[in-house]
Amino acid sequence: MKHPLEPDAGEMRRLIDEAARRVIAHIESLPSQPAQNVEGATDVARTLIEPLPRHGEAYETLLDFLFDEAIPRSFNAAGPGYLAYVPGGGIYHAAVADYIADAVNRYVGVCAAAPLLAQIEANVVRWFCEIAGYGKGSGGVLTTGGSLATLIAIITARKNLLGDDDEGRTLCAPTGEAAATNATGRGAQRAPILYCGDQTHHAFQKSASLAGFTQIREIPSDAEFRVRVDALEETIARDREAGLRPFLLAGSAGTTATGAVDDLQGLARVARENVMWFHVDGAYGAFFNLTERGRARLRGMEEADSIVLDPHKTLFLPFGTGALVVRDAHTLRRAHSMHADYLPAFQQENELVDFCELSPELSRDFRGLRVWLPLKMFGIEPFREQLDEKLDLAAYAAAELHKIEGIEVVAEPQLSILAFRFRDDEQTRALLQRINARKRVMLTPAVVGGRFVIRICIVSHRTHRDRVDMALEDIRNEVS
Numbered sequence: 241m242k243h244p245l246e247p248d249a250g251e252m253r254r255l256i257d258e259a260a261r262r263v264i265a266h267i268e269s270l271p272s273q274p275a276q277n278v279e280g281a282t283d284v285a286r287t288l289i290e291p292l293p294r295h296g297e298a299y300e301t302l303l304d305f306l307f308d309e310a311i312p313r314s315f316n317a318a319g320p321g322y323l324a325y326v327p328g329g330g331i332y333h334a335a336v337a338d339y340i341a342d343a344v345n346r347y348v349g350v351c352a353a354a355p356l357l358a359q360i361e362a363n364v365v366r367w368f369c370e371i372a373g374y375g376k377g378s379g380g381v382l383t384t385g386g387s388l389a390t391l392i393a394i395i396t397a398r399k400n401l402l403g404d405d406d407e408g409r410t411l412c413a414p415t416g417e418a419a420a421t422n423a424t425g426r427g428a429q430r431a432p433i434l435y436c437g438d439q440t441h442h443a444f445q446k447s448a449s450l451a452g453f454t455q456i457r458e459i460p461s462d463a464e465f466r467v468r469v470d471a472l473e474e475t476i477a478r479d480r481e482a483g484l485r486p487f488l489l490a491g492s493a494g495t496t497a498t499g500a501v502d503d504l505q506g507l508a509r510v511a512r513e514n515v516m517w518f519h520v521d522g523a524y525g526a527f528f529n530l531t532e533r534g535r536a537r538l539r540g541m542e543e544a545d546s547i548v549l550d551p552h553k554t555l556f557l558p559f560g561t562g563a564l565v566v567r568d569a570h571t572l573r574r575a576h577s578m579h580a581d582y583l584p585a586f587q588q589e590n591e592l593v594d595f596c597e598l599s600p601e602l603s604r605d606f607r608g609l610r611v612w613l614p615l616k617m618f619g620i621e622p623f624r625e626q627l628d629e630k631l632d633l634a635a636y637a638a639a640e641l642h643k644i645e646g647i648e649v650v651a652e653p654q655l656s657i658l659a660f661r662f663r664d665d666e667q668t669r670a671l672l673q674r675i676n677a678r679k680r681v682m683l684t685p686a687v688v689g690g691r692f693v694i695r696i697c698i699v700s701h702r703t704h705r706d707r708v709d710m711a712l713e714d715i716r717n718e719v720s
């Protein structure tokens with residue numbers, strides 16, 4: 241018998257076969273699974289607390305526990321009825337890629353350790369740059385998600401626009417004091433201000449706060465939930481007069497609450513005129529740039545200095561896959577590059593990338609493979625088709641909702657999210673509960689313009705017309 245941590249060929253095969261059998265059965269049954277099933281789940285979760293195991297248990301028993309007990313007690317984020325939050329996907333091919341990546345366990349943080357594998361991931365980044373509309377000289381990194389990508393973007397902006405000297409003084413000074421005591425008149429000592437919309441995802445404010453910024457202006461939005469460019473310009477002008485320093489502007493390529501796409505061309509112009517870093521949060525929306533309608537909506541995104549994309553949302557990949565792309569790859573390197581004598585030499589040419597030079601991470605998973613394998617197997621076309629279908633489905637859902645007495649469509653779909661309400665806040669809240677109790681779809685709320693709304697977010701590669709019809713049927717039945 242070999243050591244248990246080094247299974248022989250037969251055992252390795254058994255482990256995979258047994259897991260695959262259950263995974264496949266699970267995926268096949270997704271359409272008939274409830275959209276969510278969490279009643280009492282936290283109570284069961286509490287019973288699981290246990291000390292460090294001293295002895296092993298049978299593999300089958302553990303798989304039974306996972307597939308029969310743990311996995312079913314959840315929001316079914318992988319199922320077709322999950323129209324909540326921003327759905328994830330989880331295409332099967334990506335899971336297979338993860339199995340390969342983890343099992344061969346090569347190191348892609350530095351190019352020298354696995355040049356071809358690092359290049360595979362660099363290609364993925366390049367494809368994302370292309371999708372975002374960037375040209376030559378752009379670059380980026382894959383992250384674990386949109387939030388981390390946002391944090392990296394803000395830090396990159398700070399390192400490039402404010403410089404190290406600046407940070408020390410402006411960030412440590414109490415609010416306002418830096419400007420007041422600025423005797424030298426150097427721009428370096430003026431408090432940097434960040435601007436976003438009142439609909440911007442909180443990942444932006446959170447990242448800005450983590451990066452040490454205290455002054456974030458939330459600009460009001462218009463009737464379609466887009467940042468009011470006139471209000472933005474007024475606020476910036478006022479801040480300038482007060483001796484503050486407009487530093488970074490964040491636009492949304494699809495907000496989470498209503499899917500609103502800011503006037504990205506307008507925002508790009510304001511950022512340019514004020515010598516600010518222009519960041520675009522495309523965690524939900526950026527991949528719609530693959531479609532013709534999406535491209536028309538997202539015009540101006542390519543003018544951003546940095547763009548967050550979330551392949552684990554609108555590219556249907558498993559959770560744990562985010563991306564940051566920047567117009568000028570040097571900005572990332574300038575912010576993150578640091579060498580140590582115990583590391584292999586970094587690449588000096590621009591073609592080959594050391595990912596640790598572009599991000600806070602050193603050792604990490606080979607996350608590029610889970611994007612690369614499906615994209616190489618199918619090309620981009622099936623992904624584009626899926627996104628086009630989602631745009632159609634959202635438009636269809638909105639048109640059908642307009643026909644229902646008492647329903648008000650509060651946010652028409654700009655991409656694949658829409659929001660509606662039923663008479664008043666209280667009745668909307670009650671309606672949401674009744675829809676979700678049917679468990680064919682799961683919807684979630686938002687508060688926009690002070691009003692409670694129900695969102696429908698159609699993103700999953702498993703959601704098609706039949707499921708949207710079920711959602712509409714449940715809504716119709718529950719309002720009457």
Ligand SMILES: *Cc1c(COP(=O)(O)O)cnc(C)c1O
Pocket residue numbers: 326384385386387388441443494495496521522523524525550562
């Ligand atoms: C989901 C989302 C985020 C955060 O991304 P994570 O991958 O969840 O960290 C940021 N912005 C928008 C618009 C999002 O939809």
